[in-house]
Amino acid sequence: MVSVDGFIADEEDDVGPLHDWYFGGDTPITSDEDQGFDHSGSGSRFRVSRASAEYVGAMWRSIGVIVMGRTLFDLVNGWEGSPPAGDHVVVVSHRPKPDGWHPDASYHFVDDVVAAVAKAQELAGERTIAVNAGDVGGQVLAAGLVDEVAMDVVPVVFGSGKRYFGGIDGQHLLEDPHVVVRGEGVLHVKFAVRR
Template sequence: MSKVRCHISISLDGYVAGPRQSEEEPLGVGGEGLHDWAIPLAAWRELHDLEGGAVSASTSVFEESTDNIGAAVMGRGMFGPVGRGPWAEDEPWNGWWGDNPPYHYPVFVVTHHPRAAVEMEGGTTFHFVTGGIESALAQAKEAAGGKDVMVWGGGQIVGQYLAAGLLDVLELHVVPILLGGGSRLLDDLGDTDVRLEQVRAVEGDGVAHLKYLVRSSGR
């Protein structure tokens, strides 16, 4: 059975991106440090067409995070650009990842501003959804063809899926840094009845991987 999953790196003070996001620092000031645990891994390097790398306790966790994904959802803040707003026609923005993004499956971007789909190299196509998170998820599930749907972020969109009871699996990669500001993950959940059942904890190099099944009312 397909699942809706989220794997996301988070600082000890609860941020998934640092403050003052810019084109030079897409994850905000200090935010790149959230992924220092993954970048040295051979599995990460292979995904980005690089050779070498390490094998550690984090390897199987990382490999699982990229396995069996048929489609994904992300928020406009993660796709960019900084400032959001209507799409520029003279200089179209196609994400932070260059001509060959690392997804290689359909990605549904939740936005307030309509735009035609953008097909990239390597099998990634960005679809822009103005109908909200449920519409984006329904389209992603159909495109996934029975595989899992990944909610990649950012923090606001993950929180919305969690509060709506639409997330099945949440894995936090907790990194021992303090960002002091930026995009938080678990704000504004309101009075929703969300419960997390911890099913795994793995100690990696510079990170703790905590995996939860999401339990909420009506599920």
Template sequence: MARVILQAVVSVDGYIAKPDDMPGPLHDWYGNGDVEIAANDKGWTFHVSQASRDYLNPFWDAVSVTVIGRHLFDMTNGWDGVPAAGEELVVVTHRPLPQEWLDEHPDAPVRTAGSVEEAITLAKERAGDGLVVVSAGDVGGQAFAAGLVDEVAMDVAPVVLGEGKRFFGAHTGVALLEDPDQVVQGDRVLHLHYRVRR
């Protein structure tokens, strides 16, 4: 059965982007190492520390489906039909995807869902025994608040943004996580992994 993990790069004060949606220096660690890593088989490569590579490779290899919101889809142009992680993308949206985009990417492995609950159900069906990654932010926070997330992974950059888009979106409830089962220090990043306490 698929596991659902909420994941993103995050600042020390809990933000995944500035108010204008730009990450600022959050992603600098993707280029400051001496070990090349491929994010997917589409040619996207980064240079990270050996510790980050050893943490990220098994994680990225396990991803089957990524769930994102319509805002992120529009900002990235749906990654031109190539999911940033995994083989398929599920977009939570109340509007059809742009016809022009669909015409340009007729074979893109992208599906839509009208709610977070529907998206997670669809993603788990499509993932089989693989990993479903939910992008942090509003959609991820909704999934977390609804009890649909099994694990939380944070790549904490040593940055304080002061304001912006929160890792858990608008979620403000109290939830307990288990102690971290992975704590990996990379170069200018700390990788943390938690299981959600049930």
């Protein structure tokens, strides 16, 4: 999720209204048998507009591995070892997995983004690798390891905070959007990365 002015959270990692669209609709993203819970601890089911459910549901089903940074891992406690999509998570961190933390969860800790993407490719097979936004996402894009950028743009202006691509330097060109889906309270957009 990203604000119209390109932020994923404020300076204190508060996402404000960026996730509201996940809980304001009438269509569940996942079936009752699947995990469909907000792992922030509220216990709410993801319920979005029909257009968002079709888009997000298809994307989540395609994901094999999520690559995330340590800040997000700590904020959500690694979704308690059960990611919202995919079977594996690769965490970019100079610190190891916390002692005793969900020992059976397929979470792998590596110390740089190139190694993280290599590990994700090994685990994903034919499935998609999703890289979370923020500093790690920006580093992966800058390293030339991103094929497509998917953004869920929420109609809010933060003015300042944590940027979608972190502290990325330089220009990185994207193609015209090849997917544009209008949900309720969110616009889903996908861009191929120009090579």
